[in-house]
Structures are given as structure tokens and as C-alpha cells.
Amino acid sequence: MKGFYIFTFFFVTSVLLQAQNIKVLNSVTKEPLFGVAIYNVDKSKSEITNFLGEASLSKFTDTEIIYLKHLSHVLKQITKQKLAGSNRVYLESNTQGLEEIVISASKFEQSKRDIPQKIISIGSESIQFVNPQTSADLLESSGQVYIQKSQLGGGSPMIRGFSTNRLLISVDGVRMNNAIFRGGNLQNVISIDPLSIQNTEVTLGAGSIIYGSDAIGGVMSFYTQIPRVSNTDSLLFKANTIVRYATASDEKTSHFDFNLGYKKWAFLTNVSYSDFGDLRMGSHGPTEYLRPEFALVTSTGDVIIENNDPRVQKVTGYNQLNVMQKAHYEPSETLSFDLGLFYTTTSDFSRYDRLIRYKKGVLRSAEWNYGPQNWFMSNLQVTKLSSNSNLYDKIKATVAYQNFQESRRDRDFNASIRNLRDEAVDAYSFNLDFEKKLSLNSAFFYGVEYIYNKVMSYGEEEDISTNTIIPTVSRYPNGSSWQSAAVYSSIKYKPNAKFVFQSGLRYNYVISNADFTENNQYLNLPFDTAHNESGALTGTAGIRWSPNSILQWKLNASSAFRAPNIDDIGKVFDSAPGAVVVPNNNLKPEYAYGGELGLKLDFNTKLVLDMSTYYTYLDNALVRRDFTLNGETEIMYDGELSTVQAIQNASKAWIYGFEVGLKMEFTKHLQLTSQYSVIGGTEEEGAVEVPVRHAAPNFGNTHLVYSNNKVKFDLFANYNNELSYYQLAPTEIEKGYIYAKDANGNPYSPSWYTLNFRTQYQISDSTIITASLENITDQRYKTYSSGIAAAGRNFILSLKYSL
The missing domain is CATH 2.60.40.1120 (Carboxypeptidase-like, regulatory domain)
Structure with a gap:
């Protein structure tokens, strides 16, 4: 005893x-x-x-x-x-606006209220309620990211007047932008499975200090679900399955994921498959958007078929598979290892805006398809915590490999030659990020980064009448490379709860190499190789000042840059009917200098007004302009005499805007939110100033939301202003076939609105049903610069079951 x-x-x-x-x-x-x-x-x-x-x-x-x-x-x-x-x-994180935690501002957790820049956060509960079909649709639901679509399998974000390769996409902290991200509309964001995302952060404005080249207009940071270890001796098993159906595209989506958690190990598997049919547009709107006929390839040749329902956009259907596998190992409380594997593939899908072009009264193309868009990523992250190191309190090392594959297949109506072009990029990256608390009032963040991209590109012509294939000019110089090395640092000083100062610097050195030997047998360029080196120093400084519980001021100034990539210096493609872009080996980085002022008024969370205004000056802008090749202004390309163009440092741009958000809490269960963005800008084109191409029309949304423990209702409207013929950029006027016609027969982008209703009901602890009726009044509309019309009246039903 x-x-x-x-x-x-x-x-x-x-x-x-x-x-x-x-x-x-x-x-x-x-x-x-x-x-x-x-x-x-x-x-x-x-x-x-x-x-x-x-x-x-x-x-x-x-x-x-x-x-x-x-x-x-x-x-x-x-x-x-x-x-x-x-x-x-x-x-638990406080998700009431100012108290949210964000990661993208420094790659380590910070309170959102401490960040001088404006950052949008979309959490897992919001993602589940919005129930987006793609990650582009998820971004659009924020009301502050504008989405352009060239086809159903698309979604090109626009943020504060910038788009494509002037915006940066990251997945779990890994840069997704690669050496062939182009200035034209870019659809890579759909490779990210929205059903795998835990939260998304969108930085409005420059992010070059942390992310380097391309982060001029904003950063879209996607953070995927994390494997969970067990806090007991028992296995932690969690599983979810989701099925979804949408009427406008006959979408059928199925998804499952499961988590296996042990004391030190955890594994997460996530699989999604979507099948989309041809998208149906609305009944009320411009007749120019209708699809009265379409080209069909038959065994006896190409034929024009009358569309028995002109609201159905033939042929836009496609399917997509997303797979994610993660592993987490935590040998101690201060050390963890995270491995992520991602794979996305699509079927062939048509580039719809090219299929609706006419030439001499007849559809120009019989075929214009993107081949399977494949993306693979593996990334390993090691995180170490230390309370006694003089160099860091947290350190993260991330090494990643990505492979991008895309292709294009196009053939003119009744032509025998099909143009085949295939591209692939191997992208390697290494990041080492540190955080050090200098005192209770200050923190220091710093790191290094190295990126290497290798580009493979092939061009062929297939004669469908003889089934023979011969090589031709490729889209990019095969074997070209792009690499970037950088060092950065930033500091946060917070002497009290009312005031925060943050500042940072980054130095980047970028090298591009391209060999045009293979393509010169077709182009006869005045050079065989291109070697481009450029260094860039960027900085930021900002303050957040809250003199009392109601007011919060934010002021931020920053510079950003984009170094020429392989798409800029080496691309060959038809930019528009009768125009061809050729390589240019004499390019410099473009720089952006901007400022932002924000004011938030918070009346005890019952009424919140969030306002911000910004201005950006873009210098040495890389733009497409007319060019000469060996003294010639026109050359033959894919069998057509085409005007020669090239990417050049030939412009400046001035972009400005104002954003206002409103949140009104009527009761604990009922609230109203609204968001509206005003954007404008001009750029130089020769001796005149013209509208900026990617400045979206004024747009916004308003939501009336009711929620209690088991049910949630959302009645909301999305709306968009007109862009008249005189407000369109010249490059948009060239694409008049995607726009409506005004009273004078000129292309313009009409205003539009949609009324929508969404509800979610928790049937039990394990089952949630979500239903939406979008575009209730069946409007026929296109978002600005989009080739494809948006969905008409659309009923979406989703069921989630959890174990």
C-alpha cells in the first residue's frame, strides 16, 4: 500500500x-x-x-x-x-473584420488590423456557403475582384486596373506565376480546386516586397486544407463528400476528402471531378451575344449548323479533375514538415471568343481548342520555432517543383492545315523566410528566394487531308530559361495599440535566356539569341493609426516591378486577326509607384464603413505595339499576311480608384453588406492617351444575410456599369465581335445587374444542403472583355456529408 x-x-x-x-x-x-x-x-x-x-x-x-x-x-x-x-x-480567431489573422503580408501570421494595405479574407465557412464552381468564381464573390472569361473553362482576375502577368497567384506560399504568364487574359487560376481551399487572401495593391516580380496590382494567396494530427492516442479520422449540380451548364461535380491523424503524423487526401456541358445564357439582353450558328467538323468536311437554341453557347463544355495529397509530420512542438502534392488536368476545351469570329460573313474558325491544361506541384515546407535563437523565432524553408502544360489547336473553316502548338514549363523555387520578435513592440521579417523556369515549346502543322505533320514556328523559343534571385526584409513597429508602422525593401535580379535558332528558319530574326538581365529595388512604407475605437486610418506607399519574361521577349502568336507578335530582345522592367489612403469607421460593429482610394503610376510599361522585322511591317504567319507587333517598353499608365464597403447589423441574425469599386485610368499610345485595357467598369454587390444556428439566407445583387465605345481601350475595340453594338454600330460593354438568392441548411451534424438561384431575372450579359456570355437563370444544388 x-x-x-x-x-x-x-x-x-x-x-x-x-x-x-x-x-x-x-x-x-x-x-x-x-x-x-x-x-x-x-x-x-x-x-x-x-x-x-x-x-x-x-x-x-x-x-x-x-x-x-x-x-x-x-x-x-x-x-x-x-x-x-x-x-x-x-x-479561436476573431473573424470580425479588423481582428482577422492574415499570412500573405509577411508569410507569417499577423493581425489584419496591423497591415497598412487592404487585404480581403475569405474563410472556409464563406467558401462553403458561396459554393463556387471555380477558384475564379470564388475570387469574384468577394465583390472586389473582377473576372473576365474567354471560355467556360476560364477566369482571368482583374484587380485595381491590372490583370494577368501584373498580378501574382500563390498556392500555400508558392509562386504560381511562371515564365510564360502573358499580358493577354490568363486562365490559370482555374487549376486551383476551390473545394480544397481553407482560406483565401487577396492583397489589393503592390506586393513586390514579399513576392517579387509581377505583384504590381495585387496578390491572390490560396491556402489549402491542412492535415490534422490527433491530440489523443486514438486515430483522428474525418471525411467529407460533396455532390453538386447546376442547371445553366449542366454541371455535375463530385468531391471527397479524408484526414488520417496520428500523434505525430497526419495525411489528407482530396479529389474533385467536374463535368460541364454547354453554357446557356440569359433571355433578356443584347442580341449580339446570341449563338445563331456554329461550325461542325464532320467526316466529309466542315459545315455550318443552325443552332436550334441560340442561347446555348456551342461548344463550351469540358471536364476537370483535381487531386491533392498532403502529409504532415510533427516530431516535436517546435518542428514540423509539410509535403503537398497537387495535380489538375482538364479535357480539351474551346476558346469560345475565337469561335464566334467571322471573316467575310463566314465563321473564321472550324476549330480553336486549348488542349488539356495540366498543372502539377510538389512542395515541401519545414517550419522551426525557437525562443532562444538570436536570428529567428520562426523559420520556414520551402522548396517546390511545378510543371505546367498547355497546348493550342486551331484550324480555319474549310482549311486543310491544323496549327498545333504545345508548351511546358518546369518551375523550381526555394524560399527561406524568417521572423524575429525584436521586442514586444517590434518584429523583423526577412528572407531569400530563388526561382528557375525552363520552357519547352513546339510548333507543328498538320495537314488533315493527307494526315502529315511538319514542324513550324513555335510559340516560344524552345529551351529558354528565366531565373530570379532575391533578398527582402521588412519591419513592423507597434509602440501601442493605436499605431503601427511597417516598412520593407526587396532587391531582385532576373536573368532571361532564349535561343531562336529553331524559329529563325521561319522568322529570320536579326538575332539568334536573347540575353536579358535586370535588377530591381522596391520598397514599401505604411502606417495604421486608430485614434479611438471608431476611426482607423491607413496610409501606404509602395513601388513594384515586373521583369520581362519569356512571353515578353520571345513569344510568336496571332494577337488578333491579321496581326502577329514577334520576339523583342531589347526590354527593361516596368515599374509601378503607388499610394493608398484608407479610412474605416466602426460604430460598435453595428455600422461599419470601409473606404479607400489609390493611385498608381506605371512607368516603362510593357505593351504590345506595332513593330518592324528586318524593316518589314508585315509578314506571312499561319498562311495569312499579318501586321508585325512586339512587346515594347512603349507606354506609361496612370490608374486610380475608390472603393467603399458597408456593413450594417440590424440584429444579431440579420445584416446588410455592400461593396462598390470605381476604377479609371489612361495610358500612352503614341502621342495620345487612351483608356487602360484592364480597368474594369465600376462594379459592386449588395447582400442581405440572415443566419441562425442551422439556416442561412442570402438575397443579393451584383451590378456593373457601362463602358461606352469611347471608354474602351483600342485593343478591346479591335475585338468588337465580343461586344454589343451601340446606336451608331460601335462596340461597347453594356451595364447589367443580377438578382440572386442563396440558402444553406444544416440538416444534421453531418449533413449540409446548399441551394442557389442565380440571375433570377434571366439577364443576358457579359462581364467586361469576356468572350463568353455569363450564365442565365441558374439553379445550383449541393449536398455535403461529413464523418
Whole structure:
């Protein structure tokens, strides 16, 4: 018995000692929380967690109430007695606007209210409720990202007057932009499975300090689901399955994911498959958008078929498969390893805007298809925490490999030659990021980055009458490379809760190499190789000042850049009917200089007004302009005499805008939100100034949302202003076939609106049903610059079952 009492004494003592030392973590990310204030009711006893989220509770009694308070998390109450031997306490992030946590601003967690720039956050609950078909649709739901679509399998974001290769996309902190990201509309964002995303952050404005080249107009950061370890000795198993159907495109989507969590290991598998039919447009709108006929390839030749329902956009259907596999290993509380594998593939899908072009009264193309768009990524991230290192408190090392594959297949109506062009990019990247708390008031972030891209490109002509294939000019110089090396640093100084100052610098050095030997047998360029080197120093400085609980001011100034890539210096393609873009080896980086002023008025969360205005000056802008090749202004390309053009540092641009957001809480369950963006801008074209191509029309949305424990309703409107003929950029006027016609017969982009209703009901703890009726009034419209008309009246039904 004596031994039993001794054993019991030591067991109880060890449990109590363990309970006296706790570790405070974020409930979602499981990251330790630094600076959590721990105190009792009268605040006579207090502690603060260290860099590892650790603190001692020895000064507190077993039964007294202990409060845990952190700026960006919900206040929590505990007692040592209720801990029952556990030494881990989880705090929930406060998702009420200013208190959100964001990662993209420094690659480490920060409170959103501390960031001088404007960042949109879309969490997992919002993603589940929005129920987007693609990640482009997810971005559009924010009301602050404008989406252009050239086809159903598309979605090219526009942010504050910038688009495509002037915006940066990252997945789990890995840069997705590669050496052939182009200035034309870019559809790569659809490779990201929206059903795998845990949260998305969109930085409005420059992000070159952290992300380097291309991050001029904004950064779209997608963070996918994280494998969860088990906090007990039992296996943690969680699984979800989702099925969805949409009427406008006859969409059929199925998805499943499951998590296997052990004490130190966790695995997550995620698979989605979508099949889309031809998209049906609305009944009320411009007749120019209708599809009265389409080309059909038959065994006896090409024929024009009358479309028995002109609202159906033939042929736009396609299918897509997304697979994600993740593994997490946590050998200790201060060290973790994360491996992610991603694979996306599509079927062939038509580029719809090219299929509706006419030439001499007849459809120009019999075929214009993108081949399967394939994307593979593997990334390994190692995270180390330390409370005694002089160099860092957190360090993240990320190494990634990506492979991009895309192709184009086009043939003119009744032509025997089919043009085949295939591209692939191998992209390697390495990032080393550090965070160091210099004091309770300041933090230092710094890191290094290296990127290497290898481009493979092939061109062929297939004679369908003889089934013979011969080589021809490729889209890019085969074997070309693009590499970037950078070092960056930023500092945050927060002397008190009212004021934050952040500033940073980045130096980038970019090298491009291209060999045109293969293509010169077709183009006869005045050079065989191109070697481009450029260095860029960019900086940012911003403040956040909250003089009282109502007002919050934000002021930010920044510079950003985009270095010429292989698409700029080496591309050969038909930019428009009768025009061909050729290589140019004499390019420099373009620079953007901008400022932003923001004001938020928060009347005790009952009424919140969020306003911001910005201005950006783009210098040495890389734009497509007329060019000469060996003194010639026209050359033969794909059998057609075409005007010669090239990417050149031939312009400047001035872009400005104003954004306003409103949130009004009528009751705990009913609230109104609204967002509206005004964008304008001009650029130089020769001796005149013309509208900027990617400045979207003024647009916005308004939502009336009711929610309680099990049900949620959202009645909302999306709306978009007109862009008249005189407000269209010249390159858009060239594409008049995608636009409506005004009273004078000139192309223009009409205004439009949609009324929509969405609801979600939690049938049980394991089952959720989501239903939407979009475009209730069946409007026929196109988002600006889009080749394909948007969906007409669309009923979407989704069912989610969880284990």
C-alpha cells in the first residue's frame, strides 16, 4: 500500500505540474500564439505567453477563473481544474473584420488590423456557403475582384486596373506565376480546386516586397486544407463528400476528402471531378451575344449548323479533375514538415471568343481548342520555432517543383492545315523566410528566394487531308530559361495599440535566356539569341493609426516591378486577326509607384464603413505595339499576311480608384453588406492617351444575410456599369465581335445587374444542403472583355456529408 500511495503522489504531482505550464495555440492553424495575456478577474495575477505560446499557471489556484486574451482571437475562460491534465489551450480567431489573422503580408501570421494595405479574407465557412464552381468564381464573390472569361473553362482576375502577368497567384506560399504568364487574359487560376481551399487572401495593391516580380496590382494567396494530427492516442479520422449540380451548364461535380491523424503524423487526401456541358445564357439582353450558328467538323468536311437554341453557347463544355495529397509530420512542438502534392488536368476545351469570329460573313474558325491544361506541384515546407535563437523565432524553408502544360489547336473553316502548338514549363523555387520578435513592440521579417523556369515549346502543322505533320514556328523559343534571385526584409513597429508602422525593401535580379535558332528558319530574326538581365529595388512604407475605437486610418506607399519574361521577349502568336507578335530582345522592367489612403469607421460593429482610394503610376510599361522585322511591317504567319507587333517598353499608365464597403447589423441574425469599386485610368499610345485595357467598369454587390444556428439566407445583387465605345481601350475595340453594338454600330460593354438568392441548411451534424438561384431575372450579359456570355437563370444544388 505504501508503494501505491507513493505512486499516486508522484502521478498527481506530475499532472498538476503539467497543468501549471500551458501552450496556447490557434484552433485552426495550431500555430503557437505569442503575447497572449493571461489574468484573473481582478488582474492581480497575470502572465504573457512567450514565442512558443508557453506560459506558467503556477500563480493561479485550481478553481479561479483565468482569462486568456489575444488581439486577434476570441477571449477565453478556463480554470486549471478544467484543463484535466492537458497543457494545450486553443483560441479561436476573431473573424470580425479588423481582428482577422492574415499570412500573405509577411508569410507569417499577423493581425489584419496591423497591415497598412487592404487585404480581403475569405474563410472556409464563406467558401462553403458561396459554393463556387471555380477558384475564379470564388475570387469574384468577394465583390472586389473582377473576372473576365474567354471560355467556360476560364477566369482571368482583374484587380485595381491590372490583370494577368501584373498580378501574382500563390498556392500555400508558392509562386504560381511562371515564365510564360502573358499580358493577354490568363486562365490559370482555374487549376486551383476551390473545394480544397481553407482560406483565401487577396492583397489589393503592390506586393513586390514579399513576392517579387509581377505583384504590381495585387496578390491572390490560396491556402489549402491542412492535415490534422490527433491530440489523443486514438486515430483522428474525418471525411467529407460533396455532390453538386447546376442547371445553366449542366454541371455535375463530385468531391471527397479524408484526414488520417496520428500523434505525430497526419495525411489528407482530396479529389474533385467536374463535368460541364454547354453554357446557356440569359433571355433578356443584347442580341449580339446570341449563338445563331456554329461550325461542325464532320467526316466529309466542315459545315455550318443552325443552332436550334441560340442561347446555348456551342461548344463550351469540358471536364476537370483535381487531386491533392498532403502529409504532415510533427516530431516535436517546435518542428514540423509539410509535403503537398497537387495535380489538375482538364479535357480539351474551346476558346469560345475565337469561335464566334467571322471573316467575310463566314465563321473564321472550324476549330480553336486549348488542349488539356495540366498543372502539377510538389512542395515541401519545414517550419522551426525557437525562443532562444538570436536570428529567428520562426523559420520556414520551402522548396517546390511545378510543371505546367498547355497546348493550342486551331484550324480555319474549310482549311486543310491544323496549327498545333504545345508548351511546358518546369518551375523550381526555394524560399527561406524568417521572423524575429525584436521586442514586444517590434518584429523583423526577412528572407531569400530563388526561382528557375525552363520552357519547352513546339510548333507543328498538320495537314488533315493527307494526315502529315511538319514542324513550324513555335510559340516560344524552345529551351529558354528565366531565373530570379532575391533578398527582402521588412519591419513592423507597434509602440501601442493605436499605431503601427511597417516598412520593407526587396532587391531582385532576373536573368532571361532564349535561343531562336529553331524559329529563325521561319522568322529570320536579326538575332539568334536573347540575353536579358535586370535588377530591381522596391520598397514599401505604411502606417495604421486608430485614434479611438471608431476611426482607423491607413496610409501606404509602395513601388513594384515586373521583369520581362519569356512571353515578353520571345513569344510568336496571332494577337488578333491579321496581326502577329514577334520576339523583342531589347526590354527593361516596368515599374509601378503607388499610394493608398484608407479610412474605416466602426460604430460598435453595428455600422461599419470601409473606404479607400489609390493611385498608381506605371512607368516603362510593357505593351504590345506595332513593330518592324528586318524593316518589314508585315509578314506571312499561319498562311495569312499579318501586321508585325512586339512587346515594347512603349507606354506609361496612370490608374486610380475608390472603393467603399458597408456593413450594417440590424440584429444579431440579420445584416446588410455592400461593396462598390470605381476604377479609371489612361495610358500612352503614341502621342495620345487612351483608356487602360484592364480597368474594369465600376462594379459592386449588395447582400442581405440572415443566419441562425442551422439556416442561412442570402438575397443579393451584383451590378456593373457601362463602358461606352469611347471608354474602351483600342485593343478591346479591335475585338468588337465580343461586344454589343451601340446606336451608331460601335462596340461597347453594356451595364447589367443580377438578382440572386442563396440558402444553406444544416440538416444534421453531418449533413449540409446548399441551394442557389442565380440571375433570377434571366439577364443576358457579359462581364467586361469576356468572350463568353455569363450564365442565365441558374439553379445550383449541393449536398455535403461529413464523418
